[in-house]
Amino acid sequence: xxxxxxxxxxxxxxxxxxxxxxxxxxxxxxxxxxxxxxxxxxxxxxxxxxxxxxxxxxxxxxxxxxxxxxxxxxxxxxxxxxxxxxxxxxxxxxxxxxxxxxxxxxxxxxxxxxxxxxxxxxxxxxxxxxxxxxxxxxxxxxxxxxxxxxxxxxxxxxxxxxxxxxxxxxxxxxxxxxxxxx
Numbered sequence: 283x284x285x286x287x288x289x290x291x292x293x294x295x296x297x298x299x300x301x302x303x304x305x306x307x308x309x310x311x312x313x314x315x316x317x318x319x320x321x322x323x324x325x326x327x328x329x330x331x332x333x334x335x336x337x338x339x340x341x342x343x344x345x346x347x348x349x350x351x352x353x354x355x356x357x358x359x360x361x362x363x364x365x366x367x368x369x370x371x372x373x374x375x376x377x378x379x380x381x382x383x384x385x386x387x388x389x390x391x392x393x394x395x396x397x398x399x400x401x402x403x404x405x406x407x408x409x410x411x412x413x414x415x416x417x418x419x420x421x422x423x424x425x426x427x428x429x430x431x432x433x434x435x436x437x438x439x440x441x442x443x444x445x446x447x448x449x450x451x452x453x454x455x456x457x458x459x460x461x462x463x464x
Contacts, residue, residue: 405420
């Protein structure tokens with residue numbers, strides 16, 4: 283389900299200007315190089331920043347996001363023709379095979395079902411100076427424990443290869459490296 287902040291065209295358009303420093307993605311680009319990825323599925327690609335960085339490095343990228351306005355912003359960026367954009371969630375994907383599948387930022391926390399822990403909701407109100415329009419967006423996140431994510435990966439047929447500290451949030455978030463056997 284698309285987060286309110288990305289599902290409205292005006293809010294999707296200001297996402298990048300409100301968060302212009304995406305140096306947090308550098309570590310994930312290094313991981314793509316480390317794993318010698320040739321194809322990537324960027325799940326929850328949003329406005330396409332990471333997908334386009336991967337494409338700049340010659341990686342064949344499919345970006346999928348449930349928010350059509352975010353996909354529209356991504357498609358309007360220079361170089362966007364090198365990425366295959368899909369509006370939908372992971373269940374909307376056609377059969378495919380990739381070397382790497384990524385979720386960055388808060389994508390993993392957006393998966394709120396089934397709920398076994400409290401959800402955290404953030405509310406932002408934006409006032410547009412040009413016309414005074416006021417838009418409010420809620421973002422609901424679910425922060426899961428490491429063992430819960432590991433159990434879910436194994437339950438869905440993945441083999442856990444390792445767990446690393448998130449390079450931009452060491453000690454607070456993790457990067458899970460998993461592979462589907464076969």
